[in-house]
Amino acid sequence: MALTDIFRVFGLPLLLLGLIVLFAVNTGAFLTPTNLAGLAQSVAISILLFVGMTWIFTIGEIDVSFVAVAALANMIAAGLVNAGLGWPMATLISLVAALSIGLANGFLVAVMGLPSLITTIATGGIASALAAAVGLGSSVAIIEPSFLQVLFDVRFGIIPLVLIVALLVTAVLWYVQEKLTLGHYVFAMATNPRAVLEAGVPTARITVILFTFSAVLSGFAGVLIAVELSSGQPSIAGSLFIDGLTAVLLGGTMLKLGKPNIIGTVVGVLIIAVLVRGGALLGWSAPDFQIIKGGLLLVGVSVVVWTNRRDFMR
Amino acid sequence: MRDLLHHPLTFRLAALATIVLVITATFQAITPSYLSMSNFTAILRAMALNGVVALGLTFVIVLRKFDLSLAGVASLSAMTLGFAIQETNSLAFSMMACMAIGMVAGAVNGLLVGKFRLPDVVSTIAIGSICAGLAWIYNDGATFSQNFFSSGMVLFNTNRFFGIQMPVVVLIITAILTFLILHTTRFGNAFYASGENETATRYSGISVAGVSLVGFAICGALTALAMVLHVSGIGSARVTAGGQIMLPAYTSVYLGAALLSRPSVPATLVGAFLMTLLLNGFTLMSVPYYYSDAVVSLILIVAIVMFDPRILKVLRRPQTLLFKQSRAT
Numbered sequence: 001m002a003l004t005d006i007f008r009v010f011g012l013p014l015l016l017l018g019l020i021v022l023f024a025v026n027t028g029a030f031l032t033p034t035n036l037a038g039l040a041q042s043v044a045i046s047i048l049l050f051v052g053m054t055w056i057f058t059i060g061e062i063d064v065s066f067v068a069v070a071a072l073a074n075m076i077a078a079g080l081v082n083a084g085l086g087w088p089m090a091t092l093i094s095l096v097a098a099l100s101i102g103l104a105n106g107f108l109v110a111v112m113g114l115p116s117l118i119t120t121i122a123t124g125g126i127a128s129a130l131a132a133a134v135g136l137g138s139s140v141a142i143i144e145p146s147f148l149q150v151l152f153d154v155r156f157g158i159i160p161l162v163l164i165v166a167l168l169v170t171a172v173l174w175y176v177q178e179k180l181t182l183g184h185y186v187f188a189m190a191t192n193p194r195a196v197l198e199a200g201v202p203t204a205r206i207t208v209i210l211f212t213f214s215a216v217l218s219g220f221a222g223v224l225i226a227v228e229l230s231s232g233q234p235s236i237a238g239s240l241f242i243d244g245l246t247a248v249l250l251g252g253t254m255l256k257l258g259k260p261n262i263i264g265t266v267v268g269v270l271i272i273a274v275l276v277r278g279g280a281l282l283g284w285s286a287p288d289f290q291i292i293k294g295g296l297l298l299v300g301v302s303v304v305v306w307t308n309r310r311d312f313m314r
Numbered sequence: 315m316r317d318l319l320h321h322p323l324t325f326r327l328a329a330l331a332t333i334v335l336v337i338t339a340t341f342q343a344i345t346p347s348y349l350s351m352s353n354f355t356a357i358l359r360a361m362a363l364n365g366v367v368a369l370g371l372t373f374v375i376v377l378r379k380f381d382l383s384l385a386g387v388a389s390l391s392a393m394t395l396g397f398a399i400q401e402t403n404s405l406a407f408s409m410m411a412c413m414a415i416g417m418v419a420g421a422v423n424g425l426l427v428g429k430f431r432l433p434d435v436v437s438t439i440a441i442g443s444i445c446a447g448l449a450w451i452y453n454d455g456a457t458f459s460q461n462f463f464s465s466g467m468v469l470f471n472t473n474r475f476f477g478i479q480m481p482v483v484v485l486i487i488t489a490i491l492t493f494l495i496l497h498t499t500r501f502g503n504a505f506y507a508s509g510e511n512e513t514a515t516r517y518s519g520i521s522v523a524g525v526s527l528v529g530f531a532i533c534g535a536l537t538a539l540a541m542v543l544h545v546s547g548i549g550s551a552r553v554t555a556g557g558q559i560m561l562p563a564y565t566s567v568y569l570g571a572a573l574l575s576r577p578s579v580p581a582t583l584v585g586a587f588l589m590t591l592l593l594n595g596f597t598l599m600s601v602p603y604y605y606s607d608a609v610v611s612l613i614l615i616v617a618i619v620m621f622d623p624r625i626l627k628v629l630r631r632p633q634t635l636l637f638k639q640s641r642a643t
Contacts, residue, residue: 062435108619112622114622118568118614121564122612125561125611125614126611126615129605129607132604136602137603234604242443245436249436286447286450287447287449287450287451287455289447290444291448293443294441295444297443301440302432305431305433
């Protein structure tokens with residue numbers, strides 16, 4: 001094993017371990033059950049919100065509308081529950097709304113051939129405008145308890161049910177990535193989209209599926225945030241945006257020849273969650289996090305580009 | 315005469331005039347104050363802010379790159395401006411400090427993208443995040459408004475220069491300078507060449523890294539300049555200063571590029587003008603901000619669809635749709 005290969009497999013987990021040790025030593029509160037339970041909950045929601053984006057990045061596209069999609073699903077769920085529609089129906093309609101934004105993204109990018117960044121900036125703008133319109137510009141409090149509350153309330157030790165759901169989703173995605181044809185196509189598209197298309201693979205359809213799937217998962221995470229906070233927030237924490245990009249791209253430095261992949265994204269989510277929790281215990285402020293996350297993102301993307309370039313040189 | 319009628323530009327200008335007329339007539343019918351002199355000045359002032367940012371962004375878009383650090387850079391440069399005014403009470407120095415910070419942040423973007431060849435989207439998001447964080451170090455995120463009167467910062471926005479409002483003067487000067495750089499020099503051509511084909515440009519002996527450094531630096535500096543207008547307009551510098559500038563800037567550039575077939579300084583000005591006409595109308599009708607955001611996003615989608623090469627091909631010879639007789643090419 002060359003040094004870069006060792007780095008590729010163990011680099012991020014070692015960073016994660018290092019962060020945990022750092023915070024455990026410097027703060028007494030990091031390894032307490034309360035903190036770990038909170039950590040587990042935020043990790044679960046982040047995984048659901050970000051993991052779907054992974055393959056969009058793998059095939060070389062980008063989706064910046066995910067936070068807006070989550071906000072839209074979040075607000076629609078809150079608005080409909082308060083309108084008396086009941087949680088199951090509200091959840092379903094929110095997911096349909098998220099699905100339609102995802103379909104629109106996929107259609108505009110794959111079928112119309114538009115640049116994904118600027119397209120998703122625009123669709124994200126529409127989604128967040130609609131989200132704000134639901135609550136007329138302010139947040140919406142929900143009184144009625146949700147059937148999804150069970151995901152947060154049922155705990156196995158300190159592990160909430162929602163984390164198990166998130167890990168199950170991850171396991172399924174990992175299976176798709178490693179064992180199914182779809183996963184092979186995605187990573188083939190990452191290496192040479194032209195050749196894959198010539199080989200008769202419906203790349204446009206795959207791209208539409210990836211965008212739609214990612215939006216639905218983000219939408220589901222948005223509904224979960226509504227359940228967790230008992231309210232709809234038109235601009236759910238803006239930091240989620242950079243968190244998602246950092247998780248996916250940092251994760252891309254791990255395994256799979258520097259391509260974003262499922263396991264990498266999960267480790268990326270863990271690193272950011274640990275950093276945020278531990279940093280907060282050490283008294284870091286929001287701007288400190290912005291600087292640190294920006295730096296992490298730069299490091300991640302540099303490593304990806306650097307390793308890919310080396311592979312190319314060989 | 316026939317040739318003039320069939321010239322692509324004739325059709326474009328006619329289409330443009332029609333759009334402006336339709337927008338104006340619609341809003342005039344709904345809110346009678348739309349066509350007043352005072353509202354016209356308001357439109358020009360609002361256009362100045364959007365226009366200056368969009369003109370900077372034009373350089374990056376011509377390079378076929380993206381700059382997503384606008385919000386963070388704007389926030390940092392606005393806070394720099396506020397801090398410098400509070401400490402030095404000198405308008406000229408503070409404005410230069412503000413633009414210098416914007417230029418440095420932009421240059422870092424340009425260096426990462428051009429010299430180190432990192433992906434533009436991700437590196438500018440990272441730099442934007444770092445800038446947004448750095449904006450807080452001056453005053454822990456608190457608002458600056460000290461010395462704003464004594465230094466002349468507040469008056470800067472309302473001063474007139476030969477009867478023209480200062481923000482409009484700033485826009486005009488910026489437009490002239492950017493036009494000169496982008497459209498009258500060989501250096502300006504290098505931007506278009508680099509956007510079309512980086513490798514070919516590199517082999518033509520042009521430093522692509524240098525062009526990208528300058529392009530992003532101009533974008534950063536002009537974002538900061540727009541923040542001078544913004545801060546003097548609201549009379550204080552806050553960390554939230556740049557929150558709303560990105561979507562209108564992108565829409566201005568792409569809308570103009572779609573209407574005039576490629577991104578350029580005149581195209582961006584046209585895009586910014588149309589955008590401001592619309593947004594101003596919504597403001598007069600007191601439409602909530604989120605609906606106007608949705609409209610801006612929709613315009614952006616329409617603009618990029620129109621900018622699409624396949625659709626542009628039709629638009630480039632639009633008269634074929636009307637007159638059915640296309641000249642053989």
